[in-house]
Amino acid sequence: MSEKLIQLRQELAENPYVTFDSDKNGRSRVFDVVWDFHALNQNKKTLSFGHVDEKYRHDIQSYLFALMQWQKESSNSDSHVAVSGLIAHRDMLNTLAKLWGKSDFYLLSSEREWKKCTKTLHRVGSQSTCRKLASTINVLNKAGLLTRYIHKQEYIKWVDPDASKGQAIAFPEAIHVRILKTVVEFVETYHPYRHQISEAMEKFYTYQDEMLNAELKALGVSALTEKQMKTLVVRMSRNTRKWPERKAIPNFAFNRQGDWMGTLLRMCFICVGLFSAARKEELLSMNKESYDDSLAAVPKVSGFSTKGNKGEKIHTTWNTAPIAKLALELAFDATQAARKYSLERLDHGYQNGQLTKDQYNAMQQDLESAFISSEIPFDSEALINKASLKYMIDGASNTDALNMKAFNITATVEDVDEFDLLNPQRVGSLKVGGGLPRLSSHDLRRSFVVFMVKNRLGNALTVKYQLKHRNINMSNWYANYSELARTNQLLMDTRLMSEFEEAIESSAVDAWDEIYNVSDTLSGAEGERIAQNKADRLAQGEEIVMSRSELIALVRSGDKSIVLLPTGGYCTNRNCERLCSLMDIVEAPCEHKVVTDKAAKRLSRERDNLIASFRAINDMGDYANELILDARKKKIQSIEPTLVKHSIPFDSFNDDIKAVWS
Incomplete structure (x- = not known):
């Protein structure tokens, strides 16, 4: 030892x-x-x-x-x-x-x-x-x-290969939109009633406490048996169902366990989560003062993050949408009665030595959140002994904690196909006619990222900022398969693909029309062959004009293929793998290249820019630039034979490199 x-x-x-x-x-x-x-x-x-x-x-x-x-x-x-x-x-x-x-x-x-x-x-x-x-x-x-x-x-x-749970879920876009629509409609519906909800709940808590105390006094006991408590709860529920608040607030229900209030909190939580991508604990640290749109065009929400900082809290912000303001106000104001009730019992517990100063301060801090526990036990001791007074959104064993049933999700064939594409480790877990296999707070984060990247609303750097990642690789991991889904979506859009094909076909025909009917001179190995063929046929008395309909037929049949080169001109080899911008300098010229008069003029302008760049770098006199200047000089000189063939005037370039290693 x-x-x-x-x-x-x-x-x-x-x-x-x-x-x-x-x-x-x-x-x-x-x-x-x-x-x-x-x-x-x-x-x-x-x-x-x-x-x-x-x-x-x-x-x-x-x-x-x-x-x-x-x-x-x-x-x-x-x-x-x-x-x-x-x-x-x-x-x-x-x-x-x-x-x-x-x-x-x-x-x-x-x-x-x-x-x-x-x-x-x-x-x-x-x-x-x-x-x-x-x-x-x-x-x-x-x-x-x-x-x-x-x-x-x-x-x-x-490792057990069957044990991996895989990444958090990314929602198919139609399901994502359905969830967004549901939470936004809920928040907009109940936001005007938020103070009425709190007032109704305060009246409810007071009534139930008075009824319980009256029952204890009538029976002469300090606590009710389980059977007596159930009987009392049924009697109280029968009375509260007749209260006018039940009708004044749409679909409202009184419940001390927080069932209805829990639905409200989940909807608000999902709303802010889907419009910020903050982590669960970061969302739980927010209240109605967290929203701010006074300093920037894009509104923000603020909260505390502890990720990667030894548990220490750091105040930070996330971009969001105006609906987040309503969601935070609704969650905070509607739970004001529960907050007041809990604070009273915390004060009593602290004064009577049931809580230490640190426990008391921590629970007070919990109650600053918009998302506080909506379950209010009759027993004050049970309340102050809670590990936390924040709302329990979800946990490792509770995958349905965000209440998927409220969204009435029924997956279509298209939803399943997109789900399998975005979540390859979970292929088969979403069924046609079924709902999502789970819905956790982390799924909101990944779905936010995939939706944003797939629809070109941001990139990996945007994700890194929004999700507070320390490295961009994690941001790219969250965006997994979003590019593939976007490509797949484009490919499945037959109308859009048809438009692409027409545009590509039209561009190819324009290029061949320029080669056969417009350009007076053709250079490049393939260009010279075409020019010679035209000359031979003209010498035999043929009229060499390729109509647009003929060119379209040749392009559609595959007999004619053409690619615009970055070096100027065209390549007629559909299977070409050369890097022309480099290989034209260090290897023999491409056998499939065609340069028209128009392309030659572009090369002339490119040569002028290369000369200006060469001279600016050369004037620095830095030995480190010798290889760059040598390559640039060869590139300039490689263009000159093409200009000669197209009768474009130029001054020969013979500048020496000033700083040369001996």
């Missing part, structure tokens, strides 16, 4: 504090079931070991503690990885312990133990899971807690 581990075990014997409050007082000890990180003010406030088998728990807690200490020592700011990162390491260590059957991870330094362990890792999960397992082992290695290090070629052998 290393000296570091011996020292660690001595330190752990006293069960030291691992977390501290904002006043630097100890809060949680290493072997506590829950570590309290409220003082850090990150998205994740606690780390629980409640689900970890007791025979592994202390070892996992010990190694996490040691990892945190090493990270603090290695950091300039005396900080450890974000709480979300610690949660990920806990999960990976727990997975490793359950598979291996041991939790003293130092033993993995031994080849014998490692072989035993790796046998259990075969097909353990997706590549992402295997990479995270390897990363956790490697970070323990860096901290000096074991000597094992895992490279990609090793962990890739553990």
Whole structure:
């Protein structure tokens, strides 16, 4: 055992504090079931070991503690990885312990133990899971807690090819538009009623509390049984159904569990998400003050991002649309009654010592969001013991949390074809007549990107800004298959493709007309052959004029093919693979090239520009430019024979290169 581990075990014997409050007082000890990180003010406030088998728990807690200490020592700011990162390491260590059957991870330094362990890792999960397992082992290695290090070629052998979930979903465009239309209509419908909704809910909460207190008093008890509570709820519901608010607000329903209010919050969340592509936690940090259109032509929403910053919150902005303002106002104002109710109970809990100052501050901060929990329990203690007061939009196990049924999606054949094209890892999961296989907050982000890139509303740089990516490769990954979908959409548009074909055909006929009927002189190997053929036939008394109808017939039959060259003139070889702009200088001229009088004039202008450029660079006298100048001089001189053939006057170019390596 290393000296570091011996020292660690001595330190752990006293069960030291691992977390501290904002006043630097100890809060949680290493072997506590829950570590309290409220003082850090990150998205994740606690780390629980409640689900970890007791025979592994202390070892996992010990190694996490040691990892945190090493990270603090290695950091300039005396900080450890974000709480979300610690949660990920806990999960990976727990997975490793359950598979291996041991939790003293130092033993993995031994080849014998490692072989035993790796046998259990075969097909353990997706590549992402295997990479995270390897990363956790490697970070323990860096901290000096074991000597094992895992490279990609090793962990890739553990991957279960059937376990990959693939990318987030990109919606077919028709489904995307349907979802957009539904949420926008919902927001526009209920925005005028937002204050009435809050007032109705406040009246509802007060009424139910009074009824409950009256029932407790009448029965002389401090709490109702489950059966008594159900009876009371039914009686109260029967009464509230008759309230005028039910009819005054379209399709409105009272519910303490937040069913109707939950629908409202999801619609507003999806609306802002589809018009900003912000992450879930970033959206949850927004309120009605987040929208701003005063400083730029494009309105923005602002919020807090913690991605890639050790859990620290950074204030940032996203481009959006005016409907986001209405959505945020609707979500915030409609939940004002729940916000007021929760604040009263938080104040009471803090004053009575049920909440620490850090917990109280964190929950107050939760209530600043537009998206707060719409479920208000009767029991005040149940409310203040919640991990968060923000609305639970979705989770790893809840793929229908954004309420797809509300969108009434029925996929068409075209929807399925586009879905399979955009989501090749999920081919077959969308059926004709069925709905989306899932709808999560991350699917909103990817669909935003694909819609934007596919419709040329932005590019990878736009995506990088909007999604707050650190590198453009991730932005390109999000836009996967959008270009292909756009191309496929064009190909399926028979009318558009017909117009393309007509335009291409017309251009080809114009080019051949110029060659046969307009240009007095033709140069280039193929041009000279055509000119000689015309001359021979004229000498025999033939009239050489190719009518447009004849040219169209030859182009359509494939007998005539032509391509406009960047070097001037045309190429008549449909299978040509030469890079003419380079090869005309270093190789023999193309055998299929035709230069007309018009093309020769373009070459003359290009030569003038090349000469001006040559002289400007040459005057610098920089030896580093010798190769560039040499190539440019050869290019200028290669054009001159063509100008001679077309009787275009010019002065020969013989400038010397001033700075030449000896």
